[in-house]
Amino acid sequence: MCGVVGIYSPGLLPDREILRSMIDAMVHRGPDDSGLWLNEEECVAFGHRRLSILDVSSFGHQPMESLCGRYIISYNGEIYNHLELRSELSDYPFKSMSDTETILAAVSAWGLEPALRRFVGMFAFALWDRRERQLFLIRDRMGIKPIYYSKLGSGWLFGSELKSLKAHPHFRPALNREALNLYFRHNYIPAPFSVYMDTWKLEPGSMAIINSSGLKLRQWWDTDSVWRAGQRSQFSGSDDEAVNSLESVLLKAISARMLSDVPLGAFLSGGIDSSTVVALMQTISSKPVRTYSIGFREDKYNEATYAKAVATHLATDHTEFYVSPRDMLDVLPAMAQYWDEPFADSSQVPTYLLSRLASEHVTVSLSGDGGDELFSGYERYFWATRMWNNVQRLPASVRSFLGGANKVIPDALLDLLGANGFKIRWRLDAIAMKDFSSFYKYFTSVFKKNEIVLGVEEPESCLSNLPPTGNLWGWMELYDLLAYLPDDILTKVDRASMAASLEARVPLLDHRVVEFAASLPMSMKVRDGKGKWLLRQVLHRYVPQTIVERPKMGFGIPMQEWLQTQLKKWCCDMLDSSRIKQQGYLDASRVELMLNRFMRGEILWGQHLWSILMFQSWLEEWE
Known part of the structure; x- marks a missing residue:
């Protein structure tokens, strides 16, 4: 795993020292090596930080030039089938075992998009075409690896993280208040937006083509189209055939991701997804797989005991770490440094601590991320459909009346009712929704409307107008695959693991697994009142139901309890009303009201x- 960075500035000479500063801002992404390539005539410069995984020799040094001299690449990721591709590129005189060189050979032989469609892996890379004088920025299908780009005068900057762009002395953009509004709704900023103006995230499965005429965006993979195509041509085999097919495609995906020239392990929570990954890893491995888990002393948040039970059954080499409020306080100041735009999935902290724990022993770790989105594992899918069906049973006249009443009831009046007022507002808002997409967006939002960002409206995003898919469950899966997965889950895992110089791999998001999951009828995902039915059947072949069948917990922290006790001083200091008022971004009086009522135990506003x-x-760290 690595970090990429670069400058394209037609008519201006790139500065070597500036590029070096941008590279050094991402040393955590690649502590093993760094490199730069600069061409003054072509007005382009590439930088790279390297975490050596495949071919740890100097032959894997980047940026790398193709044998023909046409292409320069700075690449972050892994191409798991690169050895298979090499067998089809026998005329290319390879000098290394690096997958970077395989990418260059494939692009030289087949062209960029045909090569991309044959890659199995996770990646974000910059490719300079010296013949056409064009820069390509490319992101993998599911958005596992990140890349940002920004307009700077007549040129462009790009990098794996925003901090690399901020290292450029002329990168001084204004904060994007519209994107900030999206952040408070979702707890993350969905692509293509970033926290800064004129700066964007490249969306999953897309490429940016940049030359002296400007920038064009193109999709080379579209999860939306793949998902809908799968639903139109559904798997028609028996249950046993489906289990066998899923097990087969998972074994291929996991086996490919166990390719490494450095020590490798896995995150294990004891849940269905991570347990399946570890069980299949252990089947493939000739020695005990190294597994890692995080626990809490608070029982309702603690998954470590379940992880230990799975590890014991599978005979893995297991390590666990219990997190305390003190551990939280120790790492909280660093969170904004690692997530260099606002990000509020509270599991970011245990994910970082888990990555740090694993990095003491291994350089690569597999995770079970993606299972909930692919196989309908979220409890909220059950809640949302049940609530929407209840709303639909109300006569249209009643819904219209209640929706109208909701608009005239002052927030101040409902605030006086505490938690009951919050519930009343929530239910009236839900009843007023005209369609399920609006309802689900509202249902999954943190702040339901623009309550605290001053003077701004919410912009349109990929979450705004997603067409129906034919069934509510399939639509919710797709909605989460397009935004929540890449912009929350995968962002969390990338930043947390890279902060610890650890490569995290996600076999459930192999595009062949995604395509198979897209083709499954909902009856093979949801059965007997539970999601992930088919994935469970694969796991039950390796681990008894008595060990893994339990209520879903998630990977959060005891937020409410800790914010009201051990983290109270930190919380109150950070939310000081005079400080917020001086900054001028948020409604200080609203924040003060929320804080006071939360600390008095009147309403559970911990997530808000x-x-x-x-x-x-983030504001203190970066502005």
């Missing part, structure tokens, strides 16, 4: 306050 806390932490 965590969102504000993470923004305040």
Whole structure:
């Protein structure tokens, strides 16, 4: 795993020292090596930080030039089938075992998009075409690896993280208040937006083509189209055939991701997804797989005991670490540094601590991320459909009346009712929704409307107008695959693991697994009142149901309890009203009201306050 960075500035000479500063801003992404390539005539410069995984020799040094001299690449990721591709590129005189060289050979032989469609892996890279004088920025299908780009005068900057762009002395953009509004709704900023004006995330499965005429965006893979195509041509085999097919495609995906020239392990929570990954890893491996888990002393948040039970059954080499409020306080100041735009999934902290734990022993770790989105694992899918069906049973006249009443009831009046007022507002808002997409967006939002960002409206995003898919469950899966997965889950895993100089691999998001999951009828995902039915059947071949069948917990922290006790001083200091008022971004009086009522135990606004806390932490670190 690595970090990429670069400058394209037609008519201007790139500065070597500036590029070096941008590279050094991402040393955590690649502590093993760094490199730069600069061409003054072509007005382009590439930088790279390297975490050596495949071919740890100097032959894997980047940026790398193709044998023909046409292409320069700075690449972050892994191409798991690169050895298979080499067998089809026998005329290319390879000098290394690096997958970077395989990419260059494939692009030289087949062209860029045909090569991309044959890659199995995770990646974000910059490719300079010296013949056509064009820069390509490319992101993998599911958005596992990140890349940002920004307009700077007549040129462009790009990098794996925003901090690399901020290292450029002329990168001084204004904060994007519209994107900030999206952040407080979702706890993350969905692509293509970033926290800064004129700066964007490249969306999953897309490429940016940049030359002296400007920038064009193109999709080379479209999850939306793949998902809908799968639903139109559904798997028609028996249950046993489906289990066998899923097991087969998972074994291929996991086996490919166990290719490494450095020590390798896995995250294990004891849940269905990570347990399946570890069980299949252990089947493939000739020695005990190294597994890692995080626990809490608070029982309702603690998954470590379940992870240990799975590890014991599979005979893995297991390590666990219990997190305390003190551990939280120790790492909280660093969170804004690692997530260099506002991000408020509270599991970011245990994910970082887990990555740090694993990095003491291994350089690569597999995770079970993606299972909930692919196989309908979220409890909210059950809640949302049940609530929407109840709303639909109400006569249209009743819904219209209640929706109208909701608009005239002052927030101040409902605030006086505490938690009951919050519930009343929530239910009236839900009843007023005209379609399921609006309802689900509202249902999954943190701040349901623009309550605290001053003077701004919410912009349109990929989440705004996603067409129906034919069934509510399939639509929710797709909605989460397009935004929540890449912009929350995968962002969290990338930043947390890279902060610890650890490469995290996600076999469930192999595009062949995604395509198979897209083709499954909902009856093979949801059965007997539970999601992930088919994935469970694969796991039950390796681990008894008595060990893995339990209520879903998630990977959060005891947020409410800790913010009201051990983290109270930190919370109150960060949300000081005078500080927020001086900054001028948020409604200080609203924040003060929320904080006071939360600390008095009147309403459980912990997640809302965590969102504000993470923004305040980011603001202190970066602005």
